[in-house]
Structures are given as C-alpha cells and as structure tokens.
Amino acid sequence: MINLNIYGWNEMLAQLKQESTYSALIHGRVSIVHRTCYDVVSENGLFQCEFTGNMMYGKSEHELPCTGDWVIFQPFDENKGIIVDMLSRERTLYRKKNGTVADKQAIASYVDKAFIVQSLDDNFNVRRVERFMAQILEEKISPVLILNKADLVFDNQSIEEQIKHIASQIPVFFTSIHQPQTILRLRESISKGETVVFVGSSGVGKSSLVNALCEESVLLTSDISLSTGKGRHTSTRREMVLMGDSGVLIDTPGVREFGLAIDNPDSLAEVLEISDYAETCRxxxxxxxxxxxCAVLEAVNSGALDYKVYASYLKLCREAWHFSASEHEKRKKEKSFTKLVEEVKNRKANR
Ligand SMILES: Nc1nc2c(ncn2[C@@H]2O[C@H](COP(=O)(O)OP(=O)(O)O)[C@@H](O)[C@H]2O)c(=O)[nH]1
Ligand SMILES: [Mg+2]
Ligand SMILES: [Zn+2]
Incomplete structure (x- = not known):
C-alpha cells in the first residue's frame, strides 16, 4: 500500500474528491503524461490510464490532465485504468503554447515551489528569470532561483549585482552536482509532501539536480558526446519522482521559448517593487x-529603480496584454458559437 500523503494528498483534496460523482472510485496523481496514456500513482500502485471520451468532451487541450493532477479512475486488469474525473486544479504552471497566439499549455499542477534553474555559464540571463517569475507568481506558486554549475568559473560579483532585486525577494541557491553540501542545503529546503517543479533551458542540469537530490539516477541526463562535443538532450517529457519520502519533484524538458500565458503581471510588479512606486503615480x-x-518613471530617472528592470517589466506587460487580448477575442468567438448552437437547438425544439 502506497501512502499518498508523501505525494501531497491531504484533507482538502479528500473533501474535493467527495464532491465528485465518482467519489467511490480510487484516486491517484498523474506522474507522467505519455502520448495517449497517463501513469497514475495510487494507493494500490502505479496504473496506466486512459480517459473516457466523455471526460474529454468540450475540453480544451490545456484542461486535460497534466503531470501533478489528481484524478479519479476505474481500475481494470492488473494495472490499467480509465480516468473518469479530475479534481479541480490549483497552483498550475502554464505557458503559452508555441506557435499560437493565446493557447496555453499546462506544465504541472498542485505545485508549491518552482525551481527556476539556470547554469552559471552563458545560460545565465536575469531577464529570463523575471519572465519565469511572472508566470509562476500568477498561480501563487513560490519561485526559487537555482544557479547551477557553481563549480565552473564565473564572475560572482557580476551575478550578485544582476540578481540583487530578485535575491531580496525570493530564495536563491548556488548549486553544483559536484558539491554535495550545496545539494544537501537544497534538499533541506523541500518539506514532506511539497511539490517542486523544475523549469529552465535544456542543459542547465535540471535532471542532474533531481537525480542528485534523490541520491539515485531516476532520470536520464544529457551528457556530452565526446565525438561531437554536443550534448544529447534526453529529457523529453515531464516526469514526477519522489525524493525519498519527502518532497515530490517534477522535471520538465527545457523549452526554447517560454511565452507568458497571463492577463497581467501584477504580482511581478510587486516583486520587482514597481508597485511600491506606482502607488504614488498621479x-x-x-x-x-x-x-x-508617474512615480515609476521618476524612480527610473533618479536611479532608484534600475532602468533594465523597468524595461523588462514593460516588455512582460506588453506580452501579457497581447495574450489576454487574444484570449478575450477567443472567448467572444466561443460565446457566439454557443449561441448559434442554442439557436439551432431551439429551432428544432419549436418545430
Ligand atoms: N560542471 C557541471 N556540470 C553539470 C552540473 N549539473 C549538470 N551538469 C552537466 O550538464 C549537462 C546537462 O545536464 P542535464 O541534467 O541533462 O540538464 P537538463 O537538460 O537541464 O536536464 C550534463 O552533461 C551534466 O553532467 C553541475 O553542477 N556542474
Ligand atoms: Mg533533463
Ligand atoms: Zn506611473
């Protein structure tokens, strides 16, 4: 029997389950999303599940189960199941789906902390940290900055200077898989039943960190191929693993582009201290x-607010606005379509 509390199951979720028509069936947490099926961890072990067409009906892609979701399913055979319901989502990390204007993609749900991983080489980019933060804060998930490969040579002073405005707001860890004490410190920051999602570019060491935290190779990592000098990128899926009996870690494949799927970056304004100044705008x-x-512009002019931080904030605002504007358009279209369907139905009924 698996104790689901270490996977984050709690009283609140149990109550949510009671509200489902299917509350008599067993529940579990999605650990991996495959192309057509889901790995689900339940009290009775790991099940390979599919879902009913009924559940899928009328849903957008981003509303289908993702890694970390809690689902209710009907088991059959030895370890197979049919998902019949999904508990309503909380603290979900989304991003804008690549190549679309306003479609979102669910990355992981029921997330407590998001580790924004960057490596202390060319990958380090403070603007990208802010971008991740904007999306993470939208869902009341706590962002944490992980600067990995601390064993490499890097300009400590320059890094500290660049992350000053972030380090005063969120925890920052310098880590290296070759420095066990840095891994230990990171492990101690994760408590029992807590869910942590790892985000960041490919090759920064996300999977290596998960392995180091779990003290075993639970995930494949990319290693430099000697013949080509290029890294092989092996993590292509989002995968949830257990860190001993405390903490749930969700690894994600690196994405080249992390587009915002939010309406406005208000929470980011707070963290970047833009809102402090905005209070006194005319x-x-x-x-x-x-x-x-405008008190924000004044702060930029006086040097109290870093121009680069301000510019980055504006850029993210514009992107969020663009996303929500098209989201609004989409809803309008959906509404008129629903109306049309109803009209047709009514016409039939009146015949
Ligand atoms: N020097 C150094 N290399 C690391 C560290 N962590 C990971 N790597 C290497 O970076 C490469 C990419 O790691 P991987 O975990 O696959 O990155 P991911 O794509 O973010 O999951 C691999 O060759 C790792 O061995 C570290 O702390 N220091
Ligand atoms: Mg990986
Ligand atoms: Zn202003």
Missing part, C-alpha cells in the same frame, strides 16, 4: 510609460 490607471506625475 493617475490611478497610470501605465508608467509617459504619463505626467
């Missing part, structure tokens, strides 16, 4: 671009 709806009496 106009309540000040956009901090060129309005008279």
């Amino acid at each position: 106009f309540k709806d000040c956009k901090h671009i060129n309005e008279p009496g």
